[in-house]
Each structure stands twice: as structure tokens, then as C-alpha cells.
Amino acid sequence: MDKRSSSFFSKVRLPHIGQRMIKTTVSVFLCLVIYILRDYRGMIVQSCIAAVLCIQPYASDSRTLAVNRLTGTLIGAFWGLAYLLLMTHVPILNIHMIIVYAIMSLGIMVTLLCCVTLKQTASASLAAIVFLCVVICYPDVERPFMQTLDRLIDTAIGLTVALAINTFHLPREKQNDKLLFIRLQDLVPDRYSHISSSVLIALNRLYLEGATICLVSKWAPAFLTSQMGFIRPTVPLIVMDGAALYDVQEKEYLNLTALPKEDADALCDLLDSMDAGYCVFAVRDNTMIIYRQGNISMPEDMEYNIMKSSPYRNYVDGPYFEEDQIALIRTMDTDVRINILAERLAEFLPRNKYRVVRRTMPGFEGVSGLYFYNPEATVENMKKILLDYVSSDGSPKKPIDVTAPNGGYESERDAIALLHRAKNIYMPVSFKLRKPSPSSASPKTTS
Numbered sequence: 070m071d072k073r074s075s076s077f078f079s080k081v082r083l084p085h086i087g088q089r090m091i092k093t094t095v096s097v098f099l100c101l102v103i104y105i106l107r108d109y110r111g112m113i114v115q116s117c118i119a120a121v122l123c124i125q126p127y128a129s130d131s132r133t134l135a136v137n138r139l140t141g142t143l144i145g146a147f148w149g150l151a152y153l154l155l156m157t158h159v160p161i162l163n164i165h166m167i168i169v170y171a172i173m174s175l176g177i178m179v180t181l182l183c184c185v186t187l188k189q190t191a192s193a194s195l196a197a198i199v200f201l202c203v204v205i206c207y208p209d210v211e212r213p214f215m216q217t218l219d220r221l222i223d224t225a226i227g228l229t230v231a232l233a234i235n236t237f238h239l240p241r242e243k244q245n246d247k248l249l250f251i252r253l254q255d256l257v258p259d260r261y262s263h264i265s266s267s268v269l270i271a272l273n274r275l276y277l278e279g280a281t282i283c284l285v286s287k288w289a290p291a292f293l294t295s296q297m298g299f300i301r302p303t304v305p306l307i308v309m310d311g312a313a314l315y316d317v318q319e320k321e322y323l324n325l326t327a328l329p330k331e332d333a334d335a336l337c338d339l340l341d342s343m344d345a346g347y348c349v350f351a352v353r354d355n356t357m358i359i360y361r362q363g364n365i366s367m368p369e370d371m372e373y374n375i376m377k378s379s380p381y382r383n384y385v386d387g388p389y390f391e392e393d394q395i396a397l398i399r400t401m402d403t404d405v406r407i408n409i410l411a412e413r414l415a416e417f418l419p420r421n422k423y424r425v426v427r428r429t430m431p432g433f434e435g436v437s438g439l440y441f442y443n444p445e446a447t448v449e450n451m452k453k454i455l456l457d458y459v460s461s462d463g464s465p466k467k468p469i470d471v472t473a474p475n476g477g478y479e480s481e482r483d484a485i486a487l488l489h490r491a492k493n494i495y496m497p498v499s500f501k502l503r504k505p506s507p508s509s510a511s512p513k514t515t516s
């Protein structure tokens with residue numbers, strides 16, 4: 070193997086083998102084992118198809134789907150039996166196989182139409198499959214009723230196995246005294262990318278299990294609001310690199326460490342004097358407003374053209390208002406210009422007035438930004454505020470950081486592995502026997 074091919078294979082990473090893949094594989098294997106135990110009776114492919122279709126990311130969805138699939142199976146079997154009886158008792162329809170197959174195809178239409186009429190569209194595909202499995206062997210069918218019953222049993226086996234596998238879990242003990250902090254930069258490459266559905270499903274599963282998780286984001290809440298969809302975080306999120314605590318459910322800023330007005334004004338005046346363009350991220354009435362001021366750079370304009378279509382971002386050209394709370398100020402330009410600007414700002418900016426962070430801008434080669442925060446606006450400080458918030462009911466939480474070992478997102482596989490690690494921290498596998506409660510314990514006898 071030459072160097073080129075070896076370097077290629079070293080970069081190739083297999084996708085993460087998720088629980089759904091494992092459960093589907095086990096379900097199909099068990100269907101095959103049952104086929105052996107039934108002395109190879111029935112149509113094994115029918116059981117395997119039902120098992121594959123029934124496995125879902127969530128056990129509750131699998132139960133709902135199993136009921137739908139069973140309904141579809143009954144509909145398909147009914148029309149399959151009707152077809153066999155029709156062809157058996159009306160011999161004139163058997164004069165040519167073209168007619169036989171034409172009526173068989175019409176049976177598919179009738180089956181699908183029946184599912185739509187009964188509002189069982191989710192069952193339509195399996196109903197059609199069952200219909201075909203019942204009738205496809207015609208005219209080599211001697212006992213239509215037994216043929217139909219066998220197909221029903223085949224499908225029921227697949228559904229039952231899949232449902233049992235999907236609801237099986239290792240015994241775990243929930244650690245409700247833990248507050249897990251997960252950085253958003255470990256779950257998605259950058260704020261221009263979409264969080265993958267697999268990552269969202271794994272994260273949502275943790276929330277549904279009752280885990281107390283705080284997502285920590287360098288970005289404004291708009292990124293989370295626009296992408297998380299069905300995710301319902303149970304605790305507020307730390308956003309804008311520690312400048313704010315945001316409640317996604319209520320769309321409310323619970324805490325904001327804003328820049329003092331005089332410090333924000335002084336910084337804006339200084340940037341104006343240096344002919345620099347910048348954005349002021351301000352909050353008014355729980356709404357984020359982004360004010361574009363000064364000599365806006367080309368990279369800043371390019372980002373604006375990407376982000377302006379978002380319904381969760383409100384851009385305004387011009388100065389901010391007195392009632393606005395300034396979360397941060399950012400200037401963005403090429404690395405060369407940012408280097409010059411940073412040196413000039415270092416000469417004039419008073420110490421300890423601002424927390425300054427420099428970040429490279431993903432998707433823009435050779436571009437970086439300077440972010441100016443209140444010195445107290447840090448992730449660590451906001452974590453302390455959140456701990457007080459979630460422990461207000463008298464049950465203190467133990468903070469645990471769950472972070473990627475490489476410092477950030479590298480692949481979807483790593484993101485899902487991180488969430489699995491979070492699950493093992495919150496719900497470690499436990500085979501301990503539960504101690505009987507005092508009320509259930511047998512009373513001691515005295516002599």
C-alpha cells in the first residue's frame with residue numbers, strides 16, 4: 070500500500086454504531102432463531118421486515134409504531150385473503166397470468182386506499198408488503214386461510230421481537246444530584262453548521278431520561294433556538310461565552326452580565342476613531358438586537374448576508390439605544406487588519422475594563438474577530454449563578470464538565486460518543502439490589 074492510499078484510509082472514519090443499529094441487528098437475529106425453532110415454517114423475510122421497520126430511536130415511538138404496523142398487517146392480510154378467495158371462486162379470472170397479476174396489482178391500490186380511508190397512512194407500506202406476501206405465491210396456494218394466518222404470525226413475530234428489544238435496557242441508577250455541562254462546540258463544528266439529527270436524538274434521549282444538562286455556547290441563543298426544534302432543555306443555557314443565562318422554554322434571559330454603558334460607549338467611540346466596523350449585541354425586552362455600526366468590513370458583510378434571513382436574528386444599522394443592555398461588542402476583519410487593530414487598542418484600552426477574546430471565524434479563511442465582554446462575564450461565573458438557580462429547591466447539584474478530549478468537535482461520531490459518556494455519568498450501569506424500605510422490612514422479634 071503506497072503512502073497516498075495509507076493516508077486516505079487513516080483519514081476515513083467509520084460512522085458511529087448507534088443503539089438503533091445494534092437493536093435492529095439483534096432483532097433480525099432473534100427472528101432468524103425463532104424461524105429455526107419453528108422448524109423453518111413461514112416466510113422469515115416477513116418477520117425480519119417487520120422487525121426492521123419497528124425499531125425506532127425511542128421506545129415510546131416503537132410501541133406506537135408496533136400498533137400501527139399490526140393494524141397495517143391486519144388490513145394487508147384481509148385484502149390478501151379476499152384476493153385469494155376471489156381468484157379461487159372465480160375461475161374465469163385465471164385464464165391468463167397477465168389478468169392474475171393485473172388484479173394482484175389492483176389489490177395493492179385497494180389496500181393502500183383502505184389505509185388512507187382509515188387514517189392509517191403510517192401502516193400503508195407494511196399493509197402492502199403483507200398483501201404481497203399473502204398473494205405472491207398464487208396460484209400455488211391450496212389453503213388461503215392458512216396462508217393468510219401464517220403471514221399474520223410471521224409479522225407478529227417480527228413486531229413482538231422488535232418491541233421487546235427496543236424496550237430492553239440495562240439496569241441503571243440515575244444520579245439526579247449531578248449537573249452536567251456540555252459545550253455546544255463539542256456537538257457541532259461551528260455556528261454555520263447544523264446539529265446532526267443523530268446528535269439531537271441522543272441529546273433529547275438524555276433530557277427525557279431526566280438528566281440535568283446545561284449546554285454552554287459561545288454563540289447567541291439564536292443558534293440554539295433555530296436548530297434544537299423538539300429539544301426541550303430542563304435547565305437554562307449558558308450563552309455568549311458566559312455573558313448570559315437563557316431559558317429556551319420561556320425565551321427569557323434570566324441573567325445578563327452586561328457591559329456598563331460608559332464602558333460600551335467608550336469602546337464604540339474608540340473603534341469609530343480607528344475607522345473600524347463592529348456589531349453591538351444588545352438585549353431589550355428579552356430580544357437580541359444586533360446593531361451594525363462604523364465602517365463595516367467585507368467579512369462582516371458576508372456574514373450578515375448569511376445570517377440576515379434567520380427569523381431569530383434582528384439586525385439594525387445604526388447606534389444602540391439607552392435602554393439596551395450590551396452583552397458584547399465584536400469587530401470582525403481579516404487577520405492582518407485585526408492584528409493592527411488589536412495592537413492599537415492595547416495602547417488605549419484601560420486594563421480590567423473588558424474581557425477580550427480573539428477567535429478565528431469558521432468558513433472565512435484568514436478572518437478573525439475580537440469580542441469584548443464585561444470582565445465578570447465568564448462561563449465559570451455563570452456556572453455558579455446557574456448552580457444557585459437549580460439548587461433553589463434545597464437539593465444541591467454536583468457540577469461535572471463533559472468535554473471532548475481534543476478540545477472541540479471533530480466528527481459526528483465523537484459528538485455522539487461524548488453524549489454516551491454523559492449518559493454513563495448520569496446513569497451508570499448498576500446491578501445493585503435495592504435495599505428494602507423500613508416499612509417493608511420484617512419486624513424484629515423479642516424474647
